[in-house]
Amino acid sequence: MPEITMYIVQGSPDSGQVEREYQVPYRDGMSLLxxxxxxxxxxxxxxxVRYSCRSANACKECSASIDGKVGYLCNTKAHEGAEVHVRPIPGRQWIKDLVTELD
Incomplete structure (x- = not known):
């Protein structure tokens, strides 16, 4: 079965950050969310992970740093065999894992 590899920064301000690796089964049309x-x-x-609309209506809740660029997890498509690095958005108050304060 095809997969994607996701590296996700997890933790909290109290516990610190760690990057974890996950293998995820790929299916056509799937988003990173x-x-x-x-x-x-x-x-x-x-x-x-925070999310709401799941349809890129600019609610901003699922925004994250995706391979070093800020984007929405709900409308960023996954690609078979890809390696994706997902982190909280730099400069925002970090709460836990991929959850940060919204602007």
Whole structure:
């Protein structure tokens, strides 16, 4: 089965940051948000990620640093065999895992 590899920064200001690696089954049309929700449902139920509209309506809740560029997880498509690095957005107050204060 095709996969994508996701490297996700997890932790909190109290516990510090660690980058964890996850292998996620790839399916056509999946977004990075879909992949993160798969991780939370199947590998790490403690993974924190904020989302709301799931349709790129600019709610900004699922914004993150994706391979060094800020973007929305809900409208960034996953690609078979890709390696993706996801981090909280630099400069925002960090709460836990990928959750930061919204602007």
């Amino acid at each position: 879909d992949a993160l929700l798969w991780i939370r449902e199947n590998r790490d139920p403690t993974l924190s």
